[in-house]
Amino acid sequence: MSQRKILLKESEIPRFWYNIIPDMPTPPEPPLNPQTKQPAGPDDLAPIFPMGLIEQEVSTQREIPIPEEILDIYALWRPTPLHRALNLEKHLGTPARIYYKNESVSPAGSHKPNTAVAQAYYNKKEGVRRLTTETGAGQWGSALAMAGALIGLEITVYMVKVSYGQKPYRRVLMETWGASVIPSPSDKTNAGRQILQQNPDSPGSLGIAISEAIEDAATHDDTKYSLGSVLNHVLLHQTIIGLEVKKQLEITGDYPDVVIGCVGGGSNFAGIAFPFARDKINGRDVRLLAVEPAACPTLTKGEYTYDFGDTGKLTPLLKMYTLGHDFVPPAIHAGGLRYHGDAPLLCRLYSDGIIEATAYHQREVFEAAVTFARTEGIIPAPETAHAVKAAIDEALKAKEEGKERVILFNLSGHGHFDMAAYESYLAGKLEDYAYPEEAIKQSLNKLKQEIGL
């Protein structure tokens, strides 16, 4: 029998996170204070983040030790299995060896708890009582709700309204872990009220929900804000994924030709890819492929410039590929990929040619997801299905070229709460959205006028 799962012992969980900053060919541009346009310092971030995380955000130390308390919680589901997709390989008739890292085995169903637990830990350590956050698909909100329950913090989640409607059981999941969930845009914040005034039927977006969550944290002394992606410290925490994979691939003797991940804000992709990016920067031949939705094509069609991380313009300015903070992406089912920007670290590496990117429409993505479900058994989250699609395309390319490639992708989450999306696909009702060229152009023009960078 061929080996399908490569497993590590609990004692083999990596003891540090990998910080890519000291290895980057070009240092990342600093966040800017939007008023002064000068680099934002710890003082700009302190009202909404604890010092422990701010230190990680700006750290240039390559390896950052993981506290014992966090390792202890990680051990509830880590190390996660690395699977060889033998059934999928056979179905495709490809000579490629396909591996996937299964982050769907976490209690919340995705990679997100890797950072949720770490963020809850550093906040608790500094006496914070409550955390606010946003969630798109509901995966991040669930992860933080779980972390709050395990570490002892109150959690308030602003959930993008379209997802709130599409995924009622994600809300119940969060509430079961003790969190409060508010559909966004809401009338609880100035940011939400403003959007509702302009468009009472707004489906919401991650950018809007972030504004609401930040405003809530900034206006309450005992409360801080927690972000599920984009920022350096979030990507840092996710590197445990790629560090584990490296140990697992050592067992098989394989090394990937291509590492694939879907990209919303960039955290699961960075998590699996950054430890390999380090090798690439040091001369190793490995491709790193980020996959995004054609309806929200940040890397492939965005502009590399400073922009706000949220619609309400409360965050510092971040240098990133962006579609403009005003851009509200079409209501695709991969809610976690509906973000106008991307992590600044990932964007810098993309701009430097270390990372490449591609985009797919949602129907072809669901077709790949169903193929995966019917061969490997796991039903992927719609976000994750973008990575599955790219892995299948790479495997078919290897077949065409008669090449024995090694393909690695991140199975960032399962889709058990996404049955409405699967139902729609199976009934032939799922629509592809045209590339929203005009809306993106308008949003970028407005950005240039507003920020002028």
Ligand SMILES: Cc1ncc(COP(=O)(O)O)c(C=O)c1O
């Ligand atoms: C399962 C899953 N994968 C991927 C993402 C995208 O986020 P990121 O790019 O930060 O990994 C999300 C976001 O909600 C998600 O839920």
